[in-house]
Amino acid sequence: xxxxxxxxxxxxxxxxxxxxxxxxxxxxxxxxxxxxxxxxxxxxxxxxxxxxxxxxxxxxxxxxxxxxxxxxxxxxxxxxxxxxxxxxxxxxxxx
Numbered sequence: 001x002x003x004x005x006x007x008x009x010x011x012x013x014x015x016x017x018x019x020x021x022x023x024x025x026x027x028x029x030x031x032x033x034x035x036x037x038x039x040x041x042x043x044x045x046x047x048x049x050x051x052x053x054x055x056x057x058x059x060x061x062x063x064x065x066x067x068x069x070x071x072x073x074x075x076x077x078x079x080x081x082x083x084x085x086x087x088x089x090x091x092x093x094x095x
Contacts, residue, residue: 001026
């Protein structure tokens with residue numbers, strides 16, 4: 001929509017609302033367009049997704065041995081050899 005300078009001065013708040021609504025607002029001096037009023041995009045606020053506690057209960061499974069202590073060989077293999085107390089101890093024999 002095009003407005004004269006006088007109309008723009010008189011109805012500035014209405015023109016701003018039109019620009020915020022996404023309409024094209026042109027200010028004209030006589031027959032010559034001199035300005036365009038556009039809305040400034042609001043910065044997008046990143047909203048954290050809704051998280052339901054316990055939503056994955058029953059969907060993720062692990063073997064009970066996943067929480068067993070690591071053997072000395074596993075500690076060395078994964079780079080935790082500094083955590084060893086002494087010499088390597090052979091793994092326990094299966095019964």
